[in-house]
Amino acid sequence: xxxxxxxxxxxxxxxxxxxxxxxxxxxxxxxxxxxxxxxxxxxxxxxxxxxxxxxxxxxxxxxxxxxxxxxxxxxxxxxxxxxxxxxxxxxxxxxxxxxxxxxxxxxxxxxxxxxxxxxxxxxxxxxxxxxxxxxxxxxxxxxxxxxxxxxxxxxxxxxxxxxxxxxxxxxxxxxxxxxxxxxxxxxxxxxxxxxxxxxxxxxxxxxxxxxxxxxxxxxxxxxxxxxxxxxxxxxxxxxxxxxxxxxxxxxxxxxxxxxxxxxxxxxxxxxxxxxxxxxxxxxxxxxxxxxxxxxxxxxxxxxxxxxxxxxxxxxxxxxxxxxxxxxxxxxxxxxxxxxxxxxxxxxxx
Amino acid sequence: xxxxxxxxxxxxxxxxxxxxxxxxxxxxxxxxxxxxxxxxxxxxxxxxxxxxxxxxxxxxxxxxxxxxxxxxxxxxxxxxxxxxxxxxxxxxxxxxxxxxxxxxxxxxxxxxxxxxxxxxxxxxxxxxxxxxxxxxxxxxxxxxxxxxxxxxxxxxxxxxxxxxxxxxxxxxxxxxxxxxxxxxxxxxxxxxxxxxxxxxxxxxxxxxxxxxxxxxxxxxxxxxxxxxxxxxxxxxxxxxxxxxxxxxxxxxxxxxxxxxxxxxxxxxxxxxxxxxxxxxxxxxxxxxxxxxxxxxxxxxxxxxxxxxxxxxxxxxxxxxxxxxxxxxxxxxxxxxxxxxxxxxxxxxxxxxxxxxxxxxxxxxxxxxxxxxxxxxxxxxxxxxxxxxxxxxxxxxxxxxxxxxxxxxxxxxxxxxxxxxxxxxxxxxxxxxxxxxxxxxxxxxxxxxxxxxxxxxxxxxxxxxxxxxxxxxxxxxxxxxxxxxxxxxxxxxxxxxxx
Numbered sequence: 001x002x003x004x005x006x007x008x009x010x011x012x013x014x015x016x017x018x019x020x021x022x023x024x025x026x027x028x029x030x031x032x033x034x035x036x037x038x039x040x041x042x043x044x045x046x047x048x049x050x051x052x053x054x055x056x057x058x059x060x061x062x063x064x065x066x067x068x069x070x071x072x073x074x075x076x077x078x079x080x081x082x083x084x085x086x087x088x089x090x091x092x093x094x095x096x097x098x099x100x101x102x103x104x105x106x107x108x109x110x111x112x113x114x115x116x117x118x119x120x121x122x123x124x125x126x127x128x129x130x131x132x133x134x135x136x137x138x139x140x141x142x143x144x145x146x147x148x149x150x151x152x153x154x155x156x157x158x159x160x161x162x163x164x165x166x167x168x169x170x171x172x173x174x175x176x177x178x179x180x181x182x183x184x185x186x187x188x189x190x191x192x193x194x195x196x197x198x199x200x201x202x203x204x205x206x207x208x209x210x211x212x213x214x215x216x217x218x219x220x221x222x223x224x225x226x227x228x229x230x231x232x233x234x235x236x237x238x239x240x241x242x243x244x245x246x247x248x249x250x251x252x253x254x255x256x257x258x259x260x261x262x263x264x265x266x267x268x269x270x271x272x273x274x275x276x277x278x279x280x281x282x283x284x285x286x287x288x289x290x291x292x293x294x295x296x297x298x299x300x301x302x303x304x305x306x307x308x309x310x311x312x313x314x315x316x317x318x319x320x321x322x323x324x325x326x327x328x329x330x331x332x333x334x335x336x337x338x339x340x341x342x343x344x345x346x347x348x349x
Numbered sequence: 350x351x352x353x354x355x356x357x358x359x360x361x362x363x364x365x366x367x368x369x370x371x372x373x374x375x376x377x378x379x380x381x382x383x384x385x386x387x388x389x390x391x392x393x394x395x396x397x398x399x400x401x402x403x404x405x406x407x408x409x410x411x412x413x414x415x416x417x418x419x420x421x422x423x424x425x426x427x428x429x430x431x432x433x434x435x436x437x438x439x440x441x442x443x444x445x446x447x448x449x450x451x452x453x454x455x456x457x458x459x460x461x462x463x464x465x466x467x468x469x470x471x472x473x474x475x476x477x478x479x480x481x482x483x484x485x486x487x488x489x490x491x492x493x494x495x496x497x498x499x500x501x502x503x504x505x506x507x508x509x510x511x512x513x514x515x516x517x518x519x520x521x522x523x524x525x526x527x528x529x530x531x532x533x534x535x536x537x538x539x540x541x542x543x544x545x546x547x548x549x550x551x552x553x554x555x556x557x558x559x560x561x562x563x564x565x566x567x568x569x570x571x572x573x574x575x576x577x578x579x580x581x582x583x584x585x586x587x588x589x590x591x592x593x594x595x596x597x598x599x600x601x602x603x604x605x606x607x608x609x610x611x612x613x614x615x616x617x618x619x620x621x622x623x624x625x626x627x628x629x630x631x632x633x634x635x636x637x638x639x640x641x642x643x644x645x646x647x648x649x650x651x652x653x654x655x656x657x658x659x660x661x662x663x664x665x666x667x668x669x670x671x672x673x674x675x676x677x678x679x680x681x682x683x684x685x686x687x688x689x690x691x692x693x694x695x696x697x698x699x700x701x702x703x704x705x706x707x708x709x710x711x712x713x714x715x716x717x718x719x720x721x722x723x724x725x726x727x728x729x730x731x732x733x734x735x736x737x738x739x740x741x742x743x744x745x746x747x748x749x750x751x752x753x754x755x756x757x758x759x760x761x762x763x764x765x766x767x768x769x770x771x772x773x774x775x776x777x778x779x780x781x782x783x784x785x786x787x788x789x790x791x792x793x794x795x796x797x798x799x800x801x802x803x804x805x806x807x808x809x810x811x812x813x814x815x816x817x818x819x820x821x822x823x824x825x826x827x828x829x830x831x832x833x834x835x836x837x838x839x840x841x842x843x844x845x846x847x
Contacts, residue, residue: 012688057688061681092680314795315513316521319723335712339525340720344511347520 001120001149003047004040005213005224007180008198009033010086012063013056015202018266020290021232028231030066032200036212036229037070040077046120048077051180051196052084052129052155059087064098072101078117079104080124084155084180088129095128107153116147125174126153133160140165143173149217155180157195169193176215176222184208191222200230204268204293207234233265234293241273241299251286258289268294277301277342300329301338308341317344350471350801351830352392353436356427360394360443361387361415374824374831376841385834389806390415392832393480395428396472398450399443412443422446429455432471433799437461439468472801485804486789488782488811498774501781505788506760509732510724514792518724522717529713536706543703547696554689557682564679571675575668578661599649606642610635731795732756738791739784746783746820754784779811786820800829807835818843 011033017025033054040048055063071079081104089095095108105115107126114125123146127138139162143150152174156162161181166188169177177193183206185197196213198206211229215222237257241250250271258267269292271281283295305321312318320340327333352370357363362384368377379385390411393399401412417424424444430437436455442448452461452468461467503517510518613635617628740754743764753765762773764784773784786808793803809817821843824831833840 014692057691058684060684060688061677092684094680094684312513312516316511316516316518316720316724316727317513319512319727320720323719323723332708332712332715335708336716336719339528339713340521340716343521343524343528343716344516344720346524347517348515 001046001122001217003049003215004036004045005049005051005178005194005196005215006036006199007051007196008053008183008202010053010056010198010202013202016204016293017232018291018293019287021266029200029202032229032231034070036199037073041074044076046077047117047122047124048079049124049151049153049178050079050081051153051178052082053086053180054081055087057086058090059094061094064094068098068101068104071104074103077103080107080115080153082107082126082153082155083128085129085132085161088132112141121148122151123147123149124151124153129155134162135160137163137165140168141172145173150174152177154178157182175217176224185210185226191224194224201232201234204234204266207236209233231264234268235261235265236268236270238270238272241271241275243274243276243302245275246279247282250281254286255288258291263289263291265291267292268296270296271299273299274302275299277303277345301342303341317341320344350430350432350799352428352430352802352832354429355388355391357391358425358427359417359420359423360391360426362418363387364417364419370830370832372830374821374833374844376833376835376844378835378838378841380836387415389804389834391426392804394443395426395439395441397480398441401445437471484801485806486786486808487806488808498781501773501785502762504785505756505762508735508788508792509728509756509760512727512731518720522720525713525717525720529710532706532710532713536703536710539703539706543696547693550689550693550696554686554693557686557689561679561682561686564675564682568672568675568679571668571672575665575672578665578668596649596653599645599652603642603645603649606638606645610639610642613638734795735791738794739787742787742790742823743784745823746787746816748815748819754787779813779816782811783816802830802832805831805833809835809840814839822847
């Protein structure tokens, strides 16, 4: 039995993707989802598992219709899904009334339920969010063992969304636990409990690769593999600055880095190190490709405050440094020290 | 500290040349191109070292300028000096092959380490950067475009506020203010941007809200319509019942007529009378009965058709479908509206950049505050002493002509001559030079614990004989060593008289 496991597609989200890509990003999330459907059809995958947060917010009726249409194009694949914390089943949610295509098996109850897929000897268990948050640990359960193959769909894993203990998942007895909610793809228990991660990154902090999980359950056991699939990636990079770095050289450096890591990706740069005190980085003018979300200037002017103090003990510069002695790097005081010393040194004839 | 000997092994135009420096006032007299500046730079290079510049900067830097004219690979010198009562010998090689330096105490032969900063300790406060501002005194120079009096006042103001002639408080505070303005501007732009984003979402919500209102009105209207339709139907059902009965009556009458008509015809046929008028009358009667029966039936059917209920049912159904459509659309819009409201709420939360700017603004405000505070406390501690010392020096070098030099809280500088206030702008160039000199000497007294030598580079050009004499007299009474570079013989002649 072969399956594909996706999660956190967040249809309808409007992620910040830089000047160049933000506008079409919502569309791209839909495209990614329909590509997965096409993939299932092409490979005749047995089951498509969706571990929650298919939608970014409450789904609109027309959105459900779109999704249902896509599901209905699957000639072989059975679809099982749950609702997560983003698209939780509200009192008047369309989830409650929508009529799904025959191959779609939503598990939308508040309590654990299952769907039996007899032709595959498979049962898929799961329940959906009916509130925005669930604080109890609700995955401390045992697989009933009534079917040869049993899969759990689970959504959560942080303290406000069904906390999960790895050790307890190991002994639940399920053949596979398809997890959602954490956007970073990761393995909790090898070949057993896996976060597929967001299909496409949907927040600027969703760095790294994104995609889906492909798996197979046979008599020999379960084997799963993460497949990178996302069209774009958020990349955070720390750039090391030294006293020779200028605005021009930094711009070229950033351009090179982006060329190397891919123009299609979206970037956040963090500048670290000591800069020439006379140089101020114009971080707003470095976005050549329209794919830089942010440049954080964490550089410090290359002053040796100890030395400056020694040289200026008897004048305002030294006395000023003395006032801020012992303040922590990164604090408001430290910033005041930097600004003040810079201004005083610049004031010299 | 006192310099005793300069040995220019190979430096600029000099090679293997010793200069022994006297205690007290030592004068280097020489015409132009004698090499006074070379000696001056030699002292600086010995004290602070000299690095070769890199790249294009190397073309005109001091290293290149004083690279020996002959044999540039041998570029070195020795300086002997006394500090804290001990004799030291400082030797440096500047050329790139044998670059190095050594510092030896000649009294006990102890080798000191330059790397560990032993020389800096002997030099006290002075660093390469501050050498020209403390030890070496030239003429008072004004920035291009501003007057000399202004330059002097600035110098004094800086001294008074910052303890250093070249650190400018008001310029620094202005810079901080400008930076703060820039940050505030950025904050505003950010807020505007956020506001614009919010506005678009708000606008979208408003559209949907008005759609919702419209739909609700429609729904109400359709409800009214439905209700009135249902009411009509209710009324009509009563009349319908009447017509139904009437229809039934007609049907019954029609049926009875037909049956009677047929029965009569069958009877007459069976009797096969067919004779006479009686038979004719009965036949006619049966025909009439048949026709009447048919007529009643037809009338009943027409009446029944006319009052058919299905018409009402159909329009009622239509109204209900319409209502369902409106309700579905309304719900879709409501979900959408709620999603938008959520989005709006999330927009307000993200404020990383705003927080950064806020901190920057706080830091700049704090910097401004602290700077003023520190400066004021410095001026309180330092200003009075500076005034006193400078006044006493000025009085001596002007032979009592100017008794007092005063820098007040507003940073204007006045001189007192025979008890009269004279703003510094009104005095002559020579007097200004002397005020400048007095200030510099007063500061040096305040700042340096151990008296450091001073180097006067053509500083007395604007002095008349009388004042030059008093300055030199005053200098000769000081504990510190004085090295004078001059292209005039006046100084030498005056000093000889002491």
